[in-house]
Amino acid sequence: MPGTVFLEGDNINLRTIEDDDIEFLRDGVNHPEVRVYMGNRRPQNLENEEDFFEEQVCGEDSVHLMISRDEEKLGIITLMPQGDDAEKLAEIGIWIHPKYHGNGYGTEASRLITEYAFNQLNYHKVYARAYEGNKASQSVWEKLGFNKEGVFKDHTFTQGKYKDVVYYGVLEGEWQ
Numbered sequence: 001m002p003g004t005v006f007l008e009g010d011n012i013n014l015r016t017i018e019d020d021d022i023e024f025l026r027d028g029v030n031h032p033e034v035r036v037y038m039g040n041r042r043p044q045n046l047e048n049e050e051d052f053f054e055e056q057v058c059g060e061d062s063v064h065l066m067i068s069r070d071e072e073k074l075g076i077i078t079l080m081p082q083g084d085d086a087e088k089l090a091e092i093g094i095w096i097h098p099k100y101h102g103n104g105y106g107t108e109a110s111r112l113i114t115e116y117a118f119n120q121l122n123y124h125k126v127y128a129r130a131y132e133g134n135k136a137s138q139s140v141w142e143k144l145g146f147n148k149e150g151v152f153k154d155h156t157f158t159q160g161k162y163k164d165v166v167y168y169g170v171l172e173g174e175w176q
């Protein structure tokens with residue numbers, strides 16, 4: 001049974017994540033075109049995903065939503081508070097299953113969750129990190145008007161190399 005729609009977009013919706021979604025989560029996070037950009041180095045089986053569901057999705061502070069088109073699952077998006085409450089700072093994480101890449105879904109989902117972060121959760125700043133060479137991710141943040149704030153040199157290791165990590169951020173007063 002699909003989760004209920006929480007945030008509604010023009011082409012996609014963001015739905016609650018339910019027990020039935022765990023197999024889809026496992027398949028997505030293990031996909032080579034997803035995990036190389038997410039820092040997932042080890043295989044994640046159903047039990048790992050059940051733990052993720054219990055500990056993170058059902059946790060109190062963070063927001064995890066299924067990106068869906070009608071009842072089809074496309075990927076997930078998360079909003080994780082960083083620091084303590086005074087900082088009002090949150091990080092977005094997102095992946096879309098590669099068979100649905102390039103249709104604008106990642107950009108629309110990121111727009112919806114950023115609006116939600118500012119308008120409903122009253123965050124002051126939202127940011128995202130993109131690995132060097134992850135053009136699709138960088139394009140999402142740039143199209144949405146996030147500022148490229150800085151580059152952390154050799155900040156991750158993936159595909160046999162150290163890679164830079166680019167930080168993109170937007171303040172509530174800058175978000176249109």
Ligand SMILES: CC(C)(COP(=O)(O)OP(=O)(O)OC[C@H]1O[C@@H](n2cnc3c(N)ncnc32)[C@H](O)[C@@H]1OP(=O)(O)O)[C@@H](O)C(=O)NCCC(=O)NCCS
Nearest residue numbers: 034037094095096101102103104105106107129136137139
């Ligand atoms: C980043 C990601 C969520 C974007 O999702 P998406 O639905 O494909 O995004 P959109 O369709 O809105 O497109 C975003 C941009 O990426 C480009 N793009 C999509 N797939 C691409 C690919 N395989 N290679 C290069 N660019 C690609 C699109 O052309 C678009 O850029 P443009 O508008 O300048 O042409 C998706 O690529 C993904 O899940 N990647 C793997 C995990 C990941 O990188 N997560 C983000 C970590 S911050």
